[in-house]
Amino acid sequence: MxxxxxxxxxxxxxxxxxxxxxxxxxxxxxxxxxxxxxxxxxxxxxxxxxxxxxxxxxxxxxxxxxxxxxxxxxxxxxxxxxxxxxxxxxxxxxxxxxxxxxxxxxxxxxxxxxxxxxxxxxxxxxxxxxxxxxxxxxxxxxxxxxxxxxxxxxxxxxRDEAWYVLQIGRMLERADMTARLIDLRAPQIAPKGTVSRAPLDISQWTGLLRSAAGLHGYRRVHGAVVTPDRVAGYLIFDRHHARSIRTAIETVDGLLRELIRGYQLPWEDGIAAPLHELCIDLREGNVTTVIADGMRAFLDRIQQQVIATSDGLRDAFFATS
Amino acid sequence: MPGLLDAYSHDGAFCDMMGGLERLPHTSWLAARIDGMDLDDLRRRAEAAERELFRLGITFTVYSDREAIDRILPFDIIPRPLSAADWATIERGVVQRVAALNAFLDDVYHTQKVLADGVVPADLVLGNANYRPEMAGFEPPLAVYSHVCGIDIIRDADGRFLVLEDNARTPSGVSYVVENRRLMLRAFPDLFAQAHVRPVSDYGLHLRTALMELAPVWIPDPQIVLLTPGVYNSAFFEHVFLAREMGVPLVEGRDLFVDETDTVYVRTIKGPARVDVIYRRIDDDFLDPEAFNPESLLGVPGLMRAYLKGRVALANAPGTGVADDKALYAYMPRLIRYYLDQDPILENVDTHLCREPAGLSYTLANLEKLVVKPVGGSGGYGVTVGPLATRAEIERARALIEREPAAWISQPMISLSVCPTLVADGIEARRVDLRPFAVTGRETFVLPGGLTRVALQRGSIVVNSSQGGGSKDTWVLA
Incomplete structure (x- = not known):
């Protein structure tokens, strides 16, 4: 076929x-x-x-x-x-x-x-x-x-290649949006002890969870206590939350592998390798380290990876000329 | 309870349901069933059917200002019946006509014997905008040029079938034939139990089979694609429909390319894949910017090169339009005799060619009685119907004909047959025509029935969808 x-x-x-x-x-x-x-x-x-x-x-x-x-x-x-x-x-x-x-x-x-x-x-x-x-x-x-x-x-x-590609697009977009949402509140989770930490309004953090459909899940994991670090950690790393960055990126990674192997497409290491690396970091990382190293830089990396994967797919598979 | 057809009248016209002066035996049961129906119930079924058409996206697109509006071809729920004997005549007539068209095209692009013998004036062919010199000497697979052909047929007051027009290029409308039947099967399952109607659902299979036959025999599993101008084409949904029915990819020009070995490829995520047969729904002019209109963005550069080397098959062949010109139409009965040595099974409507002095003077002297048509037009545009036209319209037609006689033909006004049709006031007679579709590979298959177009305005004879026409399901009764 x-x-x-x-x-x-x-x-x-x-x-x-x-x-x-x-x-x-x-x-x-x-x-x-x-x-x-x-x-x-x-x-x-x-x-x-x-x-x-x-x-x-x-x-x-x-x-x-x-x-x-x-x-x-x-x-x-x-x-x-x-x-x-x-x-x-x-x-x-x-x-x-x-x-x-x-x-x-x-x-x-x-x-x-x-x-x-x-x-x-x-x-x-x-x-x-x-x-x-x-x-x-x-x-x-x-x-x-x-x-x-x-x-x-x-x-x-x-469920042929079109289904895979559609789901990959959907999940990349989701990762991008969740990163943007966290980024908005990033000033409030600068490393402890630095003066730049913005004044805290906890309702902003529950709002953030709600916009990512994560409030109920968060409460099941962390109870009623809402702290910025935990919210950020949940939205980035929770493997059971449908809209966490980890879930989205892992899904993209898995689908891409299945697509390439299952349909014997020319393997594009330039697309697959950095994505898989990010996947491992999301699997093994934690929010404390991310905050210490700089939340902004981490979220930038997510967004850059979304762009790179999108561009890479376009150049490798979608280009019509 | 009064019957729905009690007040039905079809004046002097032949009625496909009721007949002429005598009733039709094969449809009396059907007329009786419709007569006994409840009008509100009929309207409910009609509305449900039209909703379904819209839902399925069997629409054509009308563009106004900035908005694109999807419209359905209005669908009339009362079927147009044809007897087995009538259909046998039409089927044989269409097969004969398609054979003559293909023989003519083969001749025109090879020895041009028909011109040398003076059967058709040479300038009518060689001076025709649709004549493609590139095709001269080329041997298309199976010597077929018009693989999909639509022959427009009308029925006069005596119930006689006459050909009104040949559509040998890229005729559209077959998707309605198949979809209308699906709707009818859903709306009237009880009628079908009694009717024994010839099925139309296998059109895609027949088309696919014919296209497969065009590929070189050494290719075991030829790749067929359907080439569309794209989503902005008014027939885009038909292209989607046919691609799905055949199970072949729907492609645009930008999906294809021709390499230096003159092979055609389609771009896939796995890389280029070879294409063997293209059912193209793009006009010749736009097919290949290298060969034809250089401005075309819809086509595929180098496609003609690949085609003329036999690297890919095209259906229909380029240059087919030279055979379905309205002026050439007038010669069709002579061409049938010339090539097949047979009498035409389906006659033409009498046609006066304004390019000929006798035809011109007759036309100009009888404009009030005649229907005047431009030879190159389609969709009913530019037509003046003398008996219904105003003084000013007639004079405008006269001026146009005098300026360029060769661009016009005239025909007597035929009283088109009618069929009971559901309208605002109940069931009334409305004029109909018929476009059967013929698919030609090794043999010609004619889909039983075809597209019945109906003029929904009272008294109107214009059935074109662009001018307020609708469609009906055509029933070929066993």
């Missing part, structure tokens, strides 16, 4: 990434929104909270350059229904739909129907702005939509 077309591999990879990105964005916005409301009730101002959302995505500069004003409404619009921002939920779903359209010959009718429906709903929805009170319900819908997509993929997609 003919191997997967390079173009389809590319589309499948980005289908996985775009849907995952939309879901992660909904998670981030949902938690930021809830936190912003608390903050407003307490201090009367939530602008700083929303600035952080822009920070996580490294969008602050672009946001300001485009002459947007930093209000909760504007940031929410920027990340939800904005048609111009390629990082908005609407744009992610539109991109995912475009990927799925190209992939139609390989996808089940159900996958297309559901994703196309999600896209149509969002397009209709974008006719008017989202009221602040609607954010949470909106995010829930998006999360559910993305999870439904993942479920239909799980239940119907033929």
């Amino acid at each position: 003919l191997s997967l077309l390079s173009r389809y591999a590319d589309e499948a990879f980005w289908l996985g990434r775009h849907v995952e990105r939309a879901e992660n964005m909904a998670r981030l916005l949902d938690v930021t929104g809830a936190f912003g409301r608390d903050q407003e009730a307490a201090a009367g101002d939530s602008a700083a909270i929303w600035r952080q959302a822009l920070d996580v995505q490294a969008d602050l500069e672009r946001f300001q350059e485009e002459g947007r004003t930093l209000t909760p409404e504007e940031v929410i619009r920027f990340y939800t229904l904005d048609g111009e921002n390629p990082g908005s939920i609407r744009a992610c779903i539109a991109s995912a739909r475009q990927n799925a359209l190209q992939l139609r010959p390989l996808l089940s009718v159900e996958v297309w129907e559901q994703l196309n429906g999600l896209y149509q709903d969002l397009t209709a929805r974008a006719q008017r702005a989202l009221a602040p009170g609607e954010l949470s319900a909106f995010c829930s819908e998006i999360k559910l939509g993305c999870q439904t997509h993942a479920g239909i993929i799980e239940g119907t997609l033929y």
Whole structure:
């Protein structure tokens, strides 16, 4: 049987990434929104909270350059229904739909129907702005939509190379987002004794867990005590948490090996070796060492590895010319 | 209880369900069943079927401003029946016509005997934009040029089948034939139990088999691909459908390349893989920027080179368009006699060629009675229907014909046959045509039935999907 077309591999990879990105964005916005409301009730101002959302995505500069004003409404619009921002939920779903359209010959009718429906709903929805009170319900819908997509993929997609590539894309995106979320709070987990350690607000750390769907799991492991180091450790190293960096990277590593061996693809050591090294570090490392050596540098390495793996896959397998 | 067909009237037109002056024996049971149906129930089933079509993505895309809108071809739930005897005539007629088309193309690209004998004017062929000099002297596999051919057929007031148009290049619509049947089987399982309708679900198998026959015999397991212009093509969903039905990859031009040995490859994650047969749904002009339109980004540079060396098979062959021009159409009955030494089983509609003085003067003198068509057009565009046109429209047509007579033909207005159709007010007669699909490898297979297009507007004779037409399931009764 003919191997997967390079173009389809590319589309499948980005289908996985775009849907995952939309879901992660909904998670981030949902938690930021809830936190912003608390903050407003307490201090009367939530602008700083929303600035952080822009920070996580490294969008602050672009946001300001485009002459947007930093209000909760504007940031929410920027990340939800904005048609111009390629990082908005609407744009992610539109991109995912475009990927799925190209992939139609390989996808089940159900996958297309559901994703196309999600896209149509969002397009209709974008006719008017989202009221602040609607954010949470909106995010829930998006999360559910993305999870439904993942479920239909799980239940119907033929498990050939396209399935592997799609899951790899999805997990890389997940690792990237979890790293970004921790990075946002990194100033508060500078090594002990250094003056740069920022003032601690523990609710930010529970919010962080919640945005990564990790609060319940965390409590099962650590009980009710929430400390920054433990939260960071949990989100990086916990092998049972679905969205931890370790789980995501180990999954990518395993899938990549299976894909290359199972389909006798030319082994690309430049992609596989550094990824596997990172995997071992995540398996054997612990949060104390990471904090001592510098959290920022560690998270940078994760993000660099995500980029390197993505680029490596593109050059080795997806390139169409 | 009053029957649904009590008020049904089809005036002077032949009705495929009821017949002409005499009732049709083979459909009386079906008419009786429909007559006894409940209108609300029928509407519910129709709505469910249309929802299903949309859900399956059997759509064509309409572009407006910035938005791309997926629309379904409106589907009418009342089938269009054809008797076994009628079908036998159509089937034999289509096979004959396809044989003549392929013989003509083979001649045109080789000895051009037909031109030397004066059967067809040389300039009509050699001056045709769709004539491809590159094809001269080339031997396509099995000497077949038009592997997939759609012959548009209408039925006149006497119930006689007439050919209206040949589509020898890349005819579309067969996906509707197969999907419409699936919908009908779901909507009316009880009717099928009684009907014994010839199946259409094996089209993909027949197409795949014919394409396999085009590959060199020494290749044990030839790689077939379907080449599409991409997601922005209005027939993209049909391309997806056919690729899936055949179990072959759907590729775009950028997925393929031709190397220095003139071999065609498809890019896969495992590296390049050889391609042996391409069912292409891209027009000649866009097929290969090296050979044809250099601006084309849809095609594959070097594809013609590979094809002409016999390194890859193409279906349909380039240059096939020279045979399905509306002017050439007028010569088809003569070509059938010339090549096959047979009388045409399916007649043409009388056609006046404005390129000929007699045809021109007759056309200009009778514009009010005639249907005027551009020879190169498709989709019903540029057509003036004299009996329904305004004074100004007729004069505009006259000016266009006088400016360039060779670009026009005219035909009498045929009273197309009708079929009961579900409309806002109940069941009424609407005009229909038929496009059977013929697949030719070693032999020609004609899918039993074909696409019945229906003009949903009352009195309209334009069945094109781009102009408000819909479709019906065509039932060839055993």
